[in-house]
Amino acid sequence: MKTVRFHELGPANVLRLEEVDAPTPGPGDLLVKVEAAGLNFSDIGKRLGRYLEPTPLPFTPGSEVCGEVVAVGPGVSGRRVGDRVAGVSPSRSGGYAEYALLPDRVAAIVPSTVSAEDALAVSNQGATAFHLLNTMARMAKGESVLVSAAGGGCGGLILQLARRFGAGMLIGLASTEAKREAAKADGANLVFDPADPDWPKKVADQLDGGIDIFLDSVGGELYESGLGLLGPFGRAVTYGLASGRPSPVIPLTLMRRCASVSGFHLDLLMERPGAMSQTLSDLYGLVAEGALKPRIAASFALKDAVAAHEFMESRAAVGKIIIRP
Known part of the structure; x- marks a missing residue:
């Protein structure tokens, strides 16, 4: 072959x-x-x-x-x-x-x-999006979500599923106009260019008290800026490092806000009997219904x-x- x-x-x-x-x-x-x-x-x-x-x-x-x-x-x-x-x-x-x-x-x-x-x-990206929101971030209805790489395959599915699960304000970060338009079509209320040095302030201006959930696959300075936007009991989940630049996390910066950070790797979820096959079956069903595009x-x-x-x-x-x- x-x-x-x-x-x-x-x-x-x-x-x-x-x-x-x-x-x-x-x-x-x-x-x-x-x-x-x-x-x-x-x-x-x-x-x-x-x-x-x-x-x-x-x-x-x-x-x-x-x-x-x-x-x-x-x-x-x-x-x-x-x-x-x-x-x-x-x-x-x-x-x-x-x-x-x-x-x-x-x-x-x-x-x-x-x-x-x-x-x-x-499959990979949909299952990742599903478990980022539910298993890791434990998103509740009405919560705000900030998504990096929002114009990509996984970012778009995060936005669609977050909207379906009842999220409040959805904010995306995307590097090109085409990707920003795609993120808006997938459900983002607002989308900013991560190359704009003022994007953290623009996000902060939209929210009273900070972001509830920050989902990041980029790392580096973008990740650090996102952590700074977390509100009380905010959760940040990292699931990639597209920038190639890891960022240190200083626990004291999280303590006053009761914020938390975590990481997600889909391979570990696959070790749970039936977890992956059931997730995929549900996602394929949503596509068949036209509920996930x-x-x-x-x-x-x-x-x-x-x-x-x-x-x-x-x-x-x-x-x-x-x-x-």
Whole structure:
């Protein structure tokens, strides 16, 4: 089968289209004929060696796949050959290929009315958005939410789900006019340019007492500014480091406001039996109903994976980037 992998860490051009044997499903695995795979910032982090865990080499990126089950491993129940499924594979990846393994416990049936692109757009990023708001931030109705990278795939889903769950003021940060317009279309009341040095003051002027929830995937100075905007009992959750610049947290700055900070990593959630498959099933159902509207930025052929990575790194994408075998 054809696959894309890299044998060394580095820029996008380390990605190579190669011919390898198709994988064999082990216990609890589904072997999926890949209809499409999703591209995420974690793929780039793994390629650069900047992810939470070391990247084993050679490595095939792609933690999200959608496709038809063509074989099942020992111990799989409730799935059968011919099912159309999608899911997120914890750390293993392997989706940039004609065939990929997907653990049964992190997969869900995709309704026939939902495209592979839309299913992938709400898999990793939709599950992240859902659990950022509910599991981590424990958002209550009427609370205000500040979202960095609000024009991206995950940011847009955070805004849509927050609105659906009854959030109050929704404020986004987005780096281009196109992304700011996308964030507004996804439910943001206000959107500011993070390059504007006055954005923290503009956010503060809109709120009496500060932000209830700050969800950040950027880090660096932006994260520090967001922490400074937290109101009493405010919660900040970090789930990425797109800037590559971590920021220290000084507990005393949180104490007076009874504020809290936390981090979220989707892989850990996948260890909870049934948690991921149920979340994905719910999200695919929302897409089928038209209640959740994912945004697709572009689709690339497997042979054009280098261009797909370069497009994501350009920060020009508004929505999900898809790779098709």
